[in-house]
Amino acid sequence: MELKDLNLPHDQTAPRTHAEALRFVSQLTKESFAMILAGGRGTRLMQLTEARAKPAVPFGGKFRIIDFTLSNCVNSGVRRIAVATQYKAHSLIRHIQRGWSFLDGRFGEFIQLLPAQQQVLDSWYRGTADAVFQNLGILRRHAPRYVLVLSGDHVYKMDYGRMLAFHVHKQADLTAACVEVPLADAGSFGVMAVDEQERIVSFAEKPAQPQPDPGRPGVALASMGVYVFNTEFLYEQMTRDADDPRSSHDFGKDVIPYLVPRYRVYAHRFAESSVGVGPDGVPYWRDVGTVDAYWEANMELTKVVPELNLYDRDWPVWTHQEQLPPAKFVFDDEGRRGMAVDSLVSGGCIISGAVVRRSLLFSDVHVECCSLVEDSVILPNVRVGQNVVLKRVVLDRGCKIPERMEIGVDPDEDRKRYHVTAGGVTLVTPAMLGQPVFGIR
Numbered sequence: 001m002e003l004k005d006l007n008l009p010h011d012q013t014a015p016r017t018h019a020e021a022l023r024f025v026s027q028l029t030k031e032s033f034a035m036i037l038a039g040g041r042g043t044r045l046m047q048l049t050e051a052r053a054k055p056a057v058p059f060g061g062k063f064r065i066i067d068f069t070l071s072n073c074v075n076s077g078v079r080r081i082a083v084a085t086q087y088k089a090h091s092l093i094r095h096i097q098r099g100w101s102f103l104d105g106r107f108g109e110f111i112q113l114l115p116a117q118q119q120v121l122d123s124w125y126r127g128t129a130d131a132v133f134q135n136l137g138i139l140r141r142h143a144p145r146y147v148l149v150l151s152g153d154h155v156y157k158m159d160y161g162r163m164l165a166f167h168v169h170k171q172a173d174l175t176a177a178c179v180e181v182p183l184a185d186a187g188s189f190g191v192m193a194v195d196e197q198e199r200i201v202s203f204a205e206k207p208a209q210p211q212p213d214p215g216r217p218g219v220a221l222a223s224m225g226v227y228v229f230n231t232e233f234l235y236e237q238m239t240r241d242a243d244d245p246r247s248s249h250d251f252g253k254d255v256i257p258y259l260v261p262r263y264r265v266y267a268h269r270f271a272e273s274s275v276g277v278g279p280d281g282v283p284y285w286r287d288v289g290t291v292d293a294y295w296e297a298n299m300e301l302t303k304v305v306p307e308l309n310l311y312d313r314d315w316p317v318w319t320h321q322e323q324l325p326p327a328k329f330v331f332d333d334e335g336r337r338g339m340a341v342d343s344l345v346s347g348g349c350i351i352s353g354a355v356v357r358r359s360l361l362f363s364d365v366h367v368e369c370c371s372l373v374e375d376s377v378i379l380p381n382v383r384v385g386q387n388v389v390l391k392r393v394v395l396d397r398g399c400k401i402p403e404r405m406e407i408g409v410d411p412d413e414d415r416k417r418y419h420v421t422a423g424g425v426t427l428v429t430p431a432m433l434g435q436p437v438f439g440i441r
Contacts, residue, residue: 029077033144038152039086099320127249151225162273177226186210189222278307324348
């Protein structure tokens with residue numbers, strides 16, 4: 001990290017050297033508290049979120065979506081973290097308890113789970129802002145100087161310390177992280193317009209006609225759902241919003257549009273704090289909010305040089321590690337050769353005389369003799385019988401595919417039983433196969 005990269009003021013109080021700059025950012029992260037909003041349904045993921053919240057959906061062979069936000073916090077030095085849960089949170093809570101218990105309370109590090117408890121109102125969380133409002137008592141107890149409000153359902157790698165430094169330099173009340181997206185896709189996001197100082201001059205949630213970034217007609221600035229608040233300002237605004245009967249208590253729909261014309265609200269460009277870039281030089285951020293987007297993001301990982309680097313030891317993605325044996329490939333006979341090409345195969349998998357191409361297999365997946373798996377995402381604990389053909393398929397956890405079944409070959413037949421997306425991806429769950437759903441999802 002270069003000192004200039006921190007974008008700090010050049011006066012007598014600013015860090016003068018690289019070491020001072022790092023200490024400056026370290027102090028900011030120590031004074032910060034992260035509130036991760038992880039209660040969303042994720043309805044556009046269809047049956048993948050029938051039994052789990054979107055942040056708990058498996059991703060990348062061994063992770064859950066929320067692991068990326070949590071890892072960003074820990075790697076950035078923000079180690080006072082709360083996770084607000086609500087919708088079908090059991091698997092999410094269990095995952096955090098198992099995989100994120102390594103933070104040491106003796107050093108003031110922790111991850112607290114904040115399920116909706118009706119502590120303040122006789123209601124569950126009514127929106128993203130209300131989830132923060134109902135937990136203001138916990139924030140006050142820890143007395144941070146800054147609060148990071150983060151979405152738990154995006155995949156990206158970001159140094160929050162750089163964003164905090166930007167926030168302090170701008171003397172902002174609120175800083176919102178933004179990512180550049182094609183103007184044609186911007187209607188699915190909160191879209192902001194900024195002036196030459198990066199101050200936000202307008203904000204619209206999912207506008208019908210998004211505004212382009214000045215001087216760049218084909219690009220818009222989309223909100224990432226990543227915010228830095230001065231703590232006292234957050235208390236004030238969450239209380240004001242809670243008392244507003246016209247508000248839906250959502251950051252994108254209500255809070256940010258209200259604050260933009262009245263306070264110092266700045267945009268922080270993701271490119272300035274992203275960790276690593278893909279082969280095309282573009283920072284990696286994905287909203288895997290649809291089955292097509294989820295499938296595509298997983299498929300990207302099977303490329304020779306993927307856009308998301310999961311092999312970076314300087315910024316690791318932490319998760320719960322199951323104790324499983326290595327992946328195993330057996331039989332080397334003509335027509336019965338266990339092999340995987342351009343694929344990710346996780347621990348506990350057995351490829352028994354089958355062929356796997358351009359696919360991602362999560363842990364404990366067994367593929368039996370003479371089967372073919374292509375361009376597919378197979379979640380944990382799946383069993384694929386003999387002589388099966390799977391193409392452009394997402395198989396949910398615990399599916400058992402009978403022998404000689406073909407999925408992804410005839411879309412018209414698939415639609416009679418499964419969910420086929422507009423992009424031609426077939427989603428299959430145990431319930432669709434007439435199989436019972438047991439255990440944690």
